[in-house]
Amino acid sequence: MRNKRLLMCLVIAILAFIVVPFCVNAEDKTIKIGAMYPMTGRAGLYGKDSVAAAEMAIDEINGKGGVAGYKIDATFTDSKVKPAYAVRVAKRYITEDEVDFLFGVVSSGVGLAVTEISQQYKTIFIGTDHASTRLTVDNFQPYYFRVSNNTFQSMTAGALYLKELAETKPWKKIAFIGPDYAYGHSQWDEIRYNLDRFGVEYEVVGEYWPKIYAPDYTSYITSILKDKPDVLISGFWGGDTVAFIKQAQAYGLFEKALYFHPDAGGNYELMSAMGAELPDGLVLGARHYNNWPDTELNRNFVQEFKKRTGRFPTYAAEGAYAGIYAIAHAVEVVGNPDDTEALVKALEGLKIKLPEDPEGFTSYIRPETHQITQVMAIGTTMPNEDFPPAKKMLGNWKIYKAEDLDPPAEYIEMKRKK
Amino acid sequence: MTMKPGPKYSAAVLWTLMILGFALVPVLMSSSYQLNLASHVLVWGLFAVAFNMLWGVTGMLSFGQALYYGLGAYFVGLMVEYLGSAWYLPAIGIGMLAVAATSFLLGLLVIRVGGVYFTMLTLAFGQLAWQITFKWYDFTGGDDGIQGITAPGFLQNPIAYYYFLLVLVMLSMWILKRMAYSPFGLMLRCVRQNPERVRFLGRRVRRNQLRVYIVSSLFAGLAGSLMAGIDNSIHTDMFFWTTSGEVILMSVLGGLNQFFGPFVGAVAIIIIEDIVGAWTEYWSLIIGSLIMGMVILFPKGLVGELHHLKLRMMQLKARRSE
Amino acid sequence: MDFSFFITQAISGMTMATLLFLVASGLTLIFGVGNVFNFAHGSFYMVGAYFGYQLVAIWELNFWIALVLAGLGAGLVGMLAESLFLRRIYGRVNEGGFQILLTYCLILIIDDLVKLIWGTEYKSLPRPKGFSGAVTFGDIYLPSYNLLIIAIGVVVVVASWWILTRTRPGKIARAAAVDREMVDTLGVNVPLTMTLVFGIATALGGMAGALAAPLRTVTPGAGIEVIIDSLIVVVLGGMGNFWGAWLGAILVGEVNAFAVAFVPKWASLFSFLVMVIVLIFKPEGLFSPRQVRKV
Structure with a gap:
């Protein structure tokens, strides 16, 4: 019995040691993104697809040498669809990991709680897959942008x-x-x-x-x-x-x-x-x-996603993919991921060609709502x-x-x- | 079951250490995440200790304390939303009055039944409250919750708010502890162990049960109302049965028969949740296995086992010196 | 209100009620007979649904064979969980609390294992051959699979009542619930009995999952969504009472069905209201003798 308890303590200690290196900050010259998605339960599929697509976009961008000399580095955490927990994660991202962008979220309830934090800490929050119109209309705040449709x-x-x-x-x-x-x-x-x-x-x-x-x-x-x-x-x-x-x-x-x-x-x-x-x-x-x-961009996106994950994407995937590209575009315009106000300006005028855009149309962000406008x-x-x-x-x-x-x-x- | 107050000085040392530890958080660590984490721990700790007055001490397993936790939070949230942030502090008081009234009325209904029926009835009321909050979209914001709840004046500063929180939580814990070791607390323990005998002795079981139900609910409500100011947002989750479930887990993990057991359980669960959650998306498997291991290996709970270990050491020492 | 709508609505309420009962039947067994509060019962329902999916959609087995196998599979998982974990906490002080904590851990573990094996995509089963159509009487239109489910519910309630009250193993199980030690001294292997009861209960849950799969979505998290409603039904009917659980489920199902028809905006409040009202006036459940009202 005694030995078992000792073993238990050992296991906990070892776990703690494994965790520590993950918390240590990565090297400079990175665009840090703190992403939150549900990865368990009913909404887990949306989260997993979003993560896979975001990683795909990051690999594509970093594979071409990054943007403005920066590589993109994203951390993904399960939001558990619990607003209070997501707020804790968002605060950790901002104050410990010092991320440049908050990212993700499937549930509008979580989104509304996180946009509050984004405003308090003046950290840009890119919403990729929650649809409540309130985020861009009633509860609008300058550091929030959404790259998927609202209801x-x-x-x-x-x-x-x-x-x-x-x-x-x-x-x-x-x-x-x-x-x-x-x-x-x-x-x-x-x-x-x-x-x-x-x-x-x-x-x-x-x-x-x-x-x-x-x-x-x-x-x-x-x-x-x-x-x-x-x-x-x-x-x-x-x-x-x-x-x-x-x-x-x-x-x-x-x-x-x-x-x-x-x-x-x-x-x-x-x-x-x-x-x-x-x-x-x-x-x-x-x-x-x-x-x-039926555009080349969309075909490539869908097939590439299938190659990475073995399944075809749900719409959540394209939202996350768009989010990463939106960040990359904004950083390219500004030249660095640190000047938040300039990034807000850059995102407000953002035009971006996405897989869901038909020939002859480019998605753009509407400055007064920070909402992407799409066909x-x-x-x-x-x-x-x-x-x-x-x-x-x-x-x-x-x-x-x-x-x-x-x-x-x-x-x-x-x-x-x- | 051992719940005697230890030697006076050691209790004082424990309190000082705990208060000092939490008081130093904002000084030692600059990150507001850690401040946030410590705040969550304090609130949940208070909630769990208050809950344990009901269960560990009196033996009434309520599965619906989230009702009062949520009520406290929503009183603050709604009053700030509709009347302005000057109402923040009055709302805590008014919320507690409302919690007292509600728990008195519901208490009359729920304490009539015992055992698992009490558990189920409290669950049913809790879920009813959740469903109403969830459905009453125009007033409560429904599933969107309420955002932008800020405390007035200097409490807007997170560090000031943290100390405000710390003082209130420690004060509440002190009151609860005094109560647990008072004649009233002794009576509650008798109610758990042998209600028949309590009756024979001419004491009223129901009245004591109702009292402790109100006390426990009151502090659950306080915990909820304090939570509103930490995240500046509240959510219907706070009424949901998983919230009631969480304090049960904390109490069992920490040790039901120890006053500080649930508090330690709250610390353990929140910290494990955060570390494992940050580390892997398979948190549920790991946390499940980890807690399962603790449940099987530590039948008295974390604090209970620690206490047990201390006793064993003392026995060993005594034997050696003989 | 016209008569045919009344019948249609009543039958649709029965479909919901029967599936609710099938989940609750295992819960009431383990609760009433085993004295175990199995919070993870919904997870076994989910496991059964996934087994059904695996057997029918991937291995292309006959639906009825798959139904039995899915039940057996969930029962095996249940017996494993009972003998590995739950058995260790029997007889502890505050056993009830430890049961909640431990079975809650089981929920967490099973949820992630399911995610590891089957992923997070939604799965679905087609209705079995011969039951994809409907039966019509004039205006009344009744899907045959729904009718089948209702019939299975009746079979389960009669069979379990008969086994528990008229057969030797059933009597032993009920005796073990009342006094474990006494049954033990009579030479019955109590731990084995407990494991078997747990196995049968989880098998019932698993079968309910597989049976519901053609009408519902097979998804992670499906377990947690049925557990509270099943608890309501178990309590309404009186713990350990199969007839009670069945009638309790019908009460919830029909109240819900007619609430949907007449007060659709508030329909979702009704199942909790029923529970609150019943528990206030008859806390020991609708169909139990009055004896449990104690401190």
């Missing part, structure tokens, strides 16, 4: 899609189902705001708020069927989408209503999880697609076996111009006044 942009594209749809296939009744937290609620508010703004007439016949990560939706599905909507707007993400679609399919919901899921529905994880089971004709959108746009596409599921294990992919794209998707000035003003 407002997706919902504007969604509203435009529905408006066009009415011309070819008249619809009137809509129902909404989405997870019962900020992400779900802002989607519902924003799509109605936009439908009203575009003068689309509609009637809401049902509104459903299951818990996030709820395993079971059958009661919601039978209740939606009773409402007989023409269009069912959905605001799930990740595994919840998969579970909902499987359970709804059993009830034949998709023959009775158009399934419309413009923000996160078109993410590749759905196609890879469901394979041949995925019904045709669902209308889905996402922040990046593996098969659109959005919405597609329909159809057979396509080019990206196994998926057997269906999106096609029949509808494309929306970037300038039309941003929140209008009066919306920003209204929200910021509060």
